[in-house]
Amino acid sequence: MKDRLFVWTILFLLFWHEGFSIRWLSLQHSTLHWNLSSVSNNPGRGIRSGARSPCGVARRRYGLAKLQAKLCRSTMEAMPHVQKAAVLAADTCQTVFKDRRWNCSSITTAPYLTPDLTRATREQAYVYAISSAALTYTMARACASGTLYHCTCAGKPDEPPNSNFQWGGCGDNIHWGVYFAKRFIDNVEKNNVDKSRKRRKGYEYDEDRKSKLVREEIAAVNLHNNRVGRRIIRESIQTQCKCHGVSGSCNVKTCWKGLPPMFEIGRKLMKQYTNAKEVSRYYVEGNLGKTRISDHLLYLSKSPDYCTKDVKLGSFGTVGRKCNVTTNETNSCRQLCCGRGYRTLVEEKLERCHCKYYNCCYVKCKICRTKTQIYECG
Template sequence: MFSYSVVTVLLFSVSIMATKIAEGSQPVLQRTIESLFTERSQIIHPGACRLLRSSPRQAKICKRESSLSSILQKAKEQAIQACEEAFLYDRWNCSLVFNRKVNRNIFNKLYRETAFIHALTAASITHAVAKGCASGDLTRCSCKGNFGKNASQWKRNGCGDDFKYGKRITRNFLDFKHAGTDQIAEILKQDVLVGVDAIGEQMREVCKCHGFSGSCTTKTCWKRLGPFNSAMGVLKKHYHHAVKKKLTNYTMKRAISPKIRRKMDTDKYKLVYLQKTPNLCVSTKGRVCRDRDNCATLCCGRGFVTSKKSVSSRCRCKMVNCCFVKCDTCVKEVDIYTCK
């Protein structure tokens, strides 16, 4: 007959095993997104990918494309920077924890913010890879352009960004194919595709004329992506218009039926989340507002403190000796509003 202490140890051991199994069974898609957005500093891991603890499939992709690891590092940095800039004066400012007192992490459940981060990270990977193709940093793809009927018209500076390759690498690296077919997996994949498509919407045609004396006897055209921040406006709109869904049954691992899939297709171009965001007001104490109107929202009615700050800037600039610009330094005091 087991004693109470032995039973307790056995139950504790079973609990640890169950936790490890659950962690090990987490899909690559979720694990990768969380890893890229959580590890704010550059952490070197063993293996070809170096940036994260890669799956065998991811390690194979990184080994095949040796420069992908640095591209992923760039994607991570630009995603975090763009997020923090876009949400600087919002109640949620891209923090990984909603409430530090209870340590409620945004990846514990599928909140609106979690859905947004999935879209944001996928968008950043797609953008960084597409740009890497055009710059020559990635060797297994090339710049895209319109060669026309005469390939000799092509100029090297007419080099387009390979969005299709960026999309393919993003899907493969996140192991889209094996992400699952249950309801939660379908929602996460949809959120990822919303991010990828937001990058595709930024593709613009750029043309350059060739000919004597500036004439346009021949024209080279290619497609190019704008800066990553240009996609943040689209992504933030998706964030504000995200759709809250309920699981149609309690067996989350059950593959969804065609009837349920048809219902999901009605919102297939929107971010989808499952849980309501916790109260964010407790985390805005001490935050700086953009202005008084922004304080009314950010400070949640608690009021704000006004202080003065000296700001230096260049002013009264003028041309000196033909080719140099000389400016004075002006100092002015500005109001700083801080939430109580």
């Protein structure tokens, strides 16, 4: 345990000051209360600022970058939704990847990022995309629900309605969601690029210059993957309707543009993950600052195989993971256990069964004992 704590301490010291914009995902574990009733009208005073303010605590304990803490203080009313976005991103990622070797467990260690989320891997690309998408999604929904005074419902679509419906309702405000996500996430990575360029010019040694350039490249790839996440959100907007009429006859329909469940967004991004492109650092360097260098998720470094535990690579391994012996999918024992084999366990449960109603007022059940076999990777 002490060795593990030492390793995490070293990783923390190495990566804490890099300004990775996904450390805010640690808000999924937060117990902070965004006490808006005590907020001063002056954003520079009171609960918004100082070491004991929620934003100050979020910066120290939950890894918010300096720019994010600043935005927190000026827009604290949005922070409960940022916290919801962190939970949504983590839940979606872990649900989508639950049957794979990499089951998105890396996301739960924030703000102490594992190496697979700092070296521009395929997994890092997905986490950046899903976090950007989740923040856009949550803010767009918050606008539509009326819980943010910064924004309102989306405007009516430009396309004309047909004879079967009319535009109305309250659409999800993706425009404002994108605007906020860019300020909260992208600006941190842009700041990393700018700082790295300035520092790199002052270094005389090649190794120092290369180190700064790598940081620029990773930040540029992160920015790109953020944009991919938001693009999937834009492409997922769909027409949603509510019927009006006698006895639900639906003589008239009111429709608006809304977002599907976040799980659908996560599944679409998983396809992007599967088809992600590995690019060279020379390619990224030559395209730094360009608005679009690819429609795919991009990564720079090979991922670990996630079969065995390796803290240096950010792999938790698959030992002890439940697997399926009757399938050849990603959750099969053959794939998930990486050829190490599996063990069979018997799980016993006591459940109520054969329940019957007696007279009018009570139910009587028997207790049944059931046994099922489960399989765990060795």
